[in-house]
Amino acid sequence: MQAFELRNKTGLGAVSLVERKDPQPGPEQVLIQMRAAALNPRDLLVLNGSLYPTLRLPLVPLSDGVGHVMAVGEKVTRVKPGDRVAGIFVQHWLSGEAPEHALSLGGEMDGVLARQVVLPQDGVVPVPTYLTDEEAATLPCAAVTAWNALMVQGNLKPGATVLIQGTGGVSLFALQFARMAGARVIVISSSDEKLERARQLGAEQTIHYKRTPDWELETLKLTDGRGVDHVVEVGGAGTLSRSINAVRAGGHISLIGILSGINTEISLRPILRKQIRIQGIYVGSRSMFEAMNRAIELHKLKPVIDRVFPFEEALDSFGYLEKANHVGKVCLRF
Amino acid sequence: MKSVVLKEGFGIDKLTLTHAPSPKLASGMILVKMKAVSLNYVDLLLVKGQLNPTIRPPFIPVSDGAGIVEEVGSDIKDFKPGDHVATTYIPQWIDGRYTAQNSRFETRPGSGTTPGQLVEYKLFRTNELIKVPEFLNFAESCTLPIAALTAWNALAYGKAKAGDTILLHGTGGVSIFALQFAKALGARVIITSSDDNKLTKARELGADCLINYKQTPEWISDVLTMTDSEGADVVVETVGGSNLNKSLEALRLDGHISVVGFLDGVQSPINLIALNLKRAKVNGLSVGSRQDFADMLKAISVNKLKPVIDKIFPLDQTAEAFSYLESARHFGKIVIEF
Incomplete structure (x- = not known):
């Protein structure tokens, strides 16, 4: 079967299409015929070697994918052949507290950019039937991250105000979940077109952060000077200080992304004075994934897909994601 | 000013429309012109003598109301004339834990000691009122405090x-x-x-x-x-x-x-x-704190929720409103307008 591999070094140029032996499921494993995959900025960081100091090579990239179960080991009870499933991002985080060492798909272990994938039965989740394969493929990392940030750690209440940065995968899921949960959303972006799209998806206010670089002050104005209840922080180093100023006393910042850098100097004073919670979010557990599925099934939520590439053009899709012109998810069809 | 009181003894038939002088503004107080009240089951129990048999007539019943601020004492900062307000049911429970201290029964309007809201003009303390969004009319706002x-x-x-x-x-x-x-x-x-x-x-x-x-x-x-x-x-x-x-x-x-x-x-x-x-x-559970009320109002505003009112009665049909509540034919809230 065909698979993409990061071979003997890191970098997008080191990814190539190879022929691998067809995998066979062990007693508690399932064999999945992959149908679609979705990209995350994290995948680029894995490929260019900046996320993990040491990678076990060769590595099959990508965490997010969906396929049909082709065969199951004799001890498998959770799924049966024909079921459509997604892999969960952190394979052994089933519920409760996060494990100390996360084993994630397309990182510590082989991912889903292969025609066939074998996963433990505990590492897969059935996906809502009304979604297309590409839509369902967007759920494991981006959607679960947004769900964990707002609905689990954020304990989002209707009427709360959420500040969302940008229009990437996590940000748009956060926007959709926040609206689903009766919250008010403010979106910042550097593109009028993207802001328009955010308004179509239910954002009440939008801020163009190139034209309004002090977007945190604008945010305070939009919240009677109090600040927002939650910030979905995907910018990282370049935006965290402003987010700290945009959040209300006792508010919550979900630190998810590091798109603008990893190292930064921030003033601790407002964190203390306002008693802010800054919460690292690293995707979520299987039970979060399942609870999220119940919600999106009930609401028939449609993930926002920017563009779908064929499997063979995986390398082009990475380059496209890197340009960051997308709104929503970049996907692959197998 | 008009009010409806339990004049002598208990029972829906004892609810009587009366006239009394309006209260005079005092410092620390807010004068509200009540516009509407809503009925809760607890009001029916009180009127029938099943909630607090010890109350002494005449007593003004009904816990939940809404109105408009007429005048405020010189030391009042949180309210100004023209504000639309609803009453709070457990006025001293501001936030956090529910304690014997902050939830005393005597502080609850219309429950037997503190008079209720079936009165045209009434003086309130700051913690007995909360501002309500103006996209709601008074009949809608008055349904919020308990239900x-x-x-x-x-x-x-x-x-x-x-x-x-x-x-x-x-x-x-x-x-x-x-x-x-x-x-x-x-x-x-x-x-x-x-x-x-x-x-x-x-x-x-x-x-x-x-x-x-x-x-x-x-x-x-x-x-x-x-x-x-x-x-x-x-x-x-x-x-x-x-x-x-x-x-x-x-x-x-x-x-x-x-x-x-x-x-x-x-x-x-x-x-x-x-x-x-x-x-x-x-x-x-016992209704909620002022902070809960504020959180709820945010949810109502963001989602533009409109309370569901079954029927609105005029003040002189207060007894009919109570009988209607007792019949349990309603869907949503029963309101009396001034």
């Missing part, structure tokens, strides 16, 4: 979230608010009633699954069917009595029952094995 806040906390205590299934019993004020809040937060709603017309109205408000419990005495199995055999995540128990055990049967593991009413009686048998095996939480 809406009770429903809000019934879901909040159960940590109801998007995708959860909420089971509601009946179509009274609390149930209908719980339906609206549950839909606003993205949950699925199953509602029971004995009246198909009421169920149809509930569907118009967004209820996902309807159960006529008269036609379907085995409604618990319907709830299980609708929830992949798991049961409801949160039940808002407005019925009490023998219904509590049924709610427990319809609950999922680790689920939450918010007990808010006891129309079917204050004594409930409970199956402790089921309680243990399900690790069920049964949570009594």
